[in-house]
Amino acid sequence: MAEQDKPTGTGPSVRVDSWIWCVRLTRSRSLAAAACRAGHVRVNGERVKPAQAVRAGDEVRLLHAGRERVVVVSKVLSKRVGAPAAVEAYVDNSPPPPPREDVLALGMRDRGAGRPTKRDRREMERLRLHGSARRPPAG
Known part of the structure; x- marks a missing residue:
């Protein structure tokens, strides 16, 4: 197992593309995976592949639809949830959208x-x- 593939934290983890889709930052999981492959997703400052594990406390940066979203994972989800529950799964530190x-x-x-x-x-x-x-x- 490579050094970067070893888990760094404790607790449950889930794939980054799946988590981005579960908390409704993208419309589909395939769009989330494509964003990862294109280099538009960073976890703790590092470009990641779709299968990268995400844990509570990780910072996820997503460039989507011309806007950068910066979120900190507060809850790991493996299934897509409704919008009110999705908002509780992360802390949004994104810059405000342009007027x-x-x-x-x-x-x-x-x-x-x-x-x-x-x-x-x-x-x-x-x-x-x-x-x-x-x-x-x-x-």
Whole structure:
């Protein structure tokens, strides 16, 4: 058994992809597993695979839907529960979401303004990618 695979804490544990799905941070377990494989999930600061064990007290960071969620596991769940019970399973330390006005202002055009020109489309794409680490495709 590798050094990093050895359990570090005591108590029950569950797979990180399963736990993220159980507490309703993602819509499906396959989306949670895909986020882990893509490197969007970190447990205690380390990128993890979907089968990584999560225990009470671990900090889980999830980048999902353009927003980072930072939660501390307070209860280990192995089955999906309702929203009120799911909220009790973690402590949410996430930064607040951006104001709705800022989100809507980026991609809005006036009604009746017609189809956007090529210049308008490039400007909208530049605004959409402004805060992300991705670069637009060359071409």
